[in-house]
Amino acid sequence: MDNKNVAPSNKLNSGSRSLGQLIMQLRRLERQPLHFGAAGPLTPSEIHTIEAIGSEGGVLMSELAARLGITKGAVTQLITRLEAKELVKRSPHPNDSRGVLISLTEQGMEAYAAHEEVHLRFYDQLRSQLTDQEIEIFEKCIEKLNHFLRN
Template identity: 40%
Template sequence: MPAPMTETAKLSQQIVELYERLSSWEQDVVKSSGLSPAQMHTIEIVGHCGAALRMKELAKKMGVTTGTLTVMIDRLEQQELLRRSPHQTDRRSYLIALTEKGRELFAEHHQYHLRLTEEITATLSQEERAMFSAVLGKIIGQM
């Protein structure tokens, strides 16, 4: 007979489970786009951020080194999904921004996220949805 599980243990397990499922969902969706997961992640970060970013800033947001980012941006630039433009006042820097094609890809991917969110929260009551959002807000604030 398994030991009784504490409330924290159950929550932890559920969070891990949710993470795993989101992860494999994302993997499936990305596969159909032709990009690698890391490439799509880059598009997502740049797209979500909105404003153009320096390499250094983007690397920090993504948790990779600038060396890694250089080749990532090279490839995405070859696919015309984003563009380096010279920084106005700092000639060492580039500003990274999505092209029109990149924005379209980002928008499409965003729609997938919205659809998933609708699906997985479909059975929640109005009250549960509101409370879930409030709790998520608190949790994210703690991290």
Template identity: 35%
Template sequence: MRAPMSEIAKLSHQLVELYEKLSSWEQDVVKSSGLSTAQMHTIEIVGHGAQGGGALRMKELAKKMGVTTGTLTVMVDRLEQQGLLQRTPHETDRRSYLIALTEKGQNLFAEHHQYHLRLTEEITAILSAEEQALFSAVLEKIIGQI
């Protein structure tokens, strides 16, 4: 049994609206840090990559970010100049670098992560425990689907 068209249209509209709001929220938060959203995105990916184990090579990072390695080269150049990122030579492959956050970069990442947690906290504050649990479960399903 398929949901009626109007319900689909409504949900589609809501998803777009949620996306837009998250987008402008992120833009506001990032602007206050002095970085661009693309730069902060890089910091976030590198930061999360570090949590999940090892530092990333340029190529892996580029793939995760959906940009070419050429684009990433200048991006990393600038973040390295700002003391947020550093290249360290790969131990066994001399073509590659491992990209990691400096201490300054880690602090920035942690601070930005806190912003995310605070927003999520605001969101959950208006949901009941059941709503929150179901919302999380539904998100899980959707993320696996897309």
């Protein structure tokens, strides 16, 4: 029998619709600034830049661009916005006169911690509704979906 002529199952259609709905929800969320501590409203791009900088210290602009998967020009624009909000600061690299290190200010660290708390609450909600095995499957599916979308 030729599989090309077989109609997709309802389950596949349901999964496809659910994925489409998830993508639409994520797009909607991407446009909505949220509050993280006293930092004021931050777009998802801004808070994820703060997350990528991290709390451990300075990061080079080129390394930050690589972590975020965006251009150096886009990182420069994000850093300029975050500097204006007093969430990050630039400082010269101690060993490379051309290098600029980006680090979080105290207020930026607050936003970072508040964002981490959002993630913890999300996982607490997942744990209340899913078994450990379902969470493991969920995480594996997200990992595979991310890998698929990168390629």
